[in-house]
Amino acid sequence: GENVEQHPSTLSVQEGDSAVIKCTYSDSASNYFPWYKQELGKRPQLIIDIRSNVGEKKDQRIAVTLNKTAKHFSLHITETQPEDSAVYFCAASIGNAGNMLTFGGGTRLMVKP
Amino acid sequence: SQTIHQWPATLVQPVGSPLSLECTVEGTSNPNLYWYRQAAGRGLQLLFYSVGIGQISSEVPQNLSASRPQDRQFILSSKKLLLSDSGFYLCAWSVQSNQPQHFGDGTRLSIL
Numbered sequence: 001g002e003n004v005e006q007h008p009s010t011l012s013v014q015e016g017d018s019a020v021i022k023c024t025y026s027d028s029a030s031n032y033f034p035w036y037k038q039e040l041g042k043r044p045q046l047i048i049d050i051r052s053n054v055g056e057k058k059d060q061r062i063a064v065t066l067n068k069t070a071k072h073f074s075l076h077i078t079e080t081q082p083e084d085s086a087v088y089f090c091a092a093s094i095g096n097a098g099n100m101l102t103f104g105g106g107t108r109l110m111v112k113p
Numbered sequence: 114s115q116t117i118h119q120w121p122a123t124l125v126q127p128v129g130s131p132l133s134l135e136c137t138v139e140g141t142s143n144p145n146l147y148w149y150r151q152a153a154g155r156g157l158q159l160l161f162y163s164v165g166i167g168q169i170s171s172e173v174p175q176n177l178s179a180s181r182p183q184d185r186q187f188i189l190s191s192k193k194l195l196l197s198d199s200g201f202y203l204c205a206w207s208v209q210s211n212q213p214q215h216f217g218d219g220t221r222l223s224i225l
Contacts, residue, residue, distance in 0.1 A: 004156045032211040042218040044157070051211065059190060089156065095211040098164055099145050100172075 001025040004092050007103025013101040014112050019080050021107045023090035030092040032071050034101070035064060038087045047088075048075070080111045115140035119204045119217030132191040134175075134220050136204030139185065142205050146187040147214060148179055151171040151201040163187060199224045 003026040013019050025033075034049035048055045050064045050073065057064050061080075066073040079085055087108050091101040119136045126132060138144050148160040159172045161179035169179050176195050180188045187204060204217040 034213055041221075043218050046213045046215065049213060056196050071170060098162050098170060099209065099212065099214070100159060100162060102213060104158045 001028060002092055002094065002102040002109050004090060004102045004104040006107055007088050008107060010110070011106045012110045012112065013080050015080060015082060017080055019077045019084070019107070019109055019111075020073045020092070021088055022072060023074070023092075023099070023104050024070075025092040025102075027094055028068075028071060029094045030048065030071075031095050032093040033064070033066060034093075035075050036089045036091070038089065038106075040086075044089060077109075079113070080109075082111050082113050085109055086112045115206070115215070116202060117206055117215060117217040119220060119223070121220060122218065123221045125223045125225060126194050128194050130195055132189070132194050132222070134189040134202055134204075136187040136189075136217055137185055138187075138206045141185070141208065143184060144208060145214075146181060148177075148187065148189050148206075148208075149171070149203040149205065151203060151219075153200070158204070159160075161189070164192040164214075194224050196224050198222065 033049045033054035035043035035047050037045040037047045048059050048062050048064050050066050061078045063076040087106045089106050090104040093101050116139045145162045149157045151157050161171055163169050163181045166181055177191050202220045205214040207214045
């Protein structure tokens with residue numbers, strides 16, 4: 001089955017700096033890659049997603065890149081703010097009938113003011 | 114618009130007691146439904162998913178079971194809770210393949 005590795009597990013940046021979180025996946029059939037943000041004690045919320053027919057997608061300060069050949073995808077947050085502090089999860093799906101997502105282990109991002 | 118409701122928000126249960134957590138979705142028909150468990154400071158573990166009424170797939174062997182008695186209702190149950198069942202239980206739904214999954218607010222379950 002699919003295996004998703006996420007790095008780093010923790011990331012501390014200064015407010016205004018950029019943050020990059022990387023994920024690798026094992027199943028070349030995966031074609032859908034969402035990113036979720038989870039604040040302490042809250043539910044995960046989708047912040048951006050990308051499909052395998054696209055190499056890059058951007059939404060304001062957030063961007064995701066996908067390298068299908070290398071089987072890795074990354075989340076880029078620019079001009080970080082304290083409210084960006086949270087745990088971020090990447091995930092991958094092969095688009096089967098159950099639409100099952102395999103999640104990475106999460107990255108705790110801390111943005112210091 | 115679609116909404117997902119999950120209750121209760123918190124639950125404290127003694128070891129050996131039964132469990133029933135309920136999740137309902139509004140504003141969509143025939144959604145895919147999912148139950149996840151998240152241990153403290155850890156990632157999301159898929160427990161069960163359902164693509165239709167009465168159709169349940171289990172991802173990991175465990176002390177839990179799931180049922181889908183109605184199109185937009187998903188129930189997580191246990192006959193006898195174990196200490197290891199403690200965690201944050203999240204219900205989620207999606208429209209179909211390769212579409213986002215959307216999570217409920219979760220139930221924080223503590224077993225004493």
